[in-house]
Amino acid sequence: MKVALAIPCHGDPKADFTFSLARMIAATLREGDGIELETLIARSSILVQSRTRLFQWSLDWGADYILWLDSDHVFPVDSLLKLLSRRVAVVGANYRRRHVRNIPSAVRRDGAEWRLVFTDAANAAADALEPVDRLGFGFLLMETAPVLAALGEPLYPLFETRSLPDGEFIGEDALFCDRLRAGGLALHVDHGLSIHVGHVGEQVLMFPRG
DSSP states (O other): OEEEEEEEESSOOOHHHHHHHHHHHHHHHHHSSSOEEEEEEEEOSOHHHHHHHHHHHHHHHTOSEEEEEOTTEEOOTTHHHHHHHHOOSEEEOOOBOSSSSOOBSOEEEETTEEEEOOOOHHHHHTTOEEEESBOOSSEEEEEHHHHHHHHOSSOOSOSOOEEOTTSOEEOHHHHHHHHHHHTTOOEEEEHHHHTTOEEOOOOOOOOOOO
């Protein structure tokens, strides 16, 4: 089984991400059965370009699976093995967006409304696998063959963003999820893993002025 680790990178990766990645690779090769890994990094300020290149490089290498990782996340050593054990075509971690409020990356459509999908102690303890309509690519595993079948032809353009009339926009990961679902593929969040995945944030620290 060949798994490509696809990492878009603009600037330097976070140190904690590099630590998590090294430990996960070591644990996967030590404990996995017949797993071959290839680490792919695309450096560009244009995220859709990086993701498109990583997808194509993964295909060129003959990857059976692609694990998307953003370079500002932390995750457990057994994360890849955990997602592989789910045996579904697309499964990923739900994680907090980089915001002071607790806003998850996964969402589900409820009629005309988009609703946030939260990971909490209860569904994490139950190791729940929940269908969702969109999830981020910060830590997401996809099986190549069913994904290609769902994408259909023409394959390109592969990753795009879309501006909306109200000034908001839809990101490339959300539109990719929409395309997969339109092709008949279900998307899932692994809550048992999600509770342990972190999104590295930044703060401005200043002396008190009062």
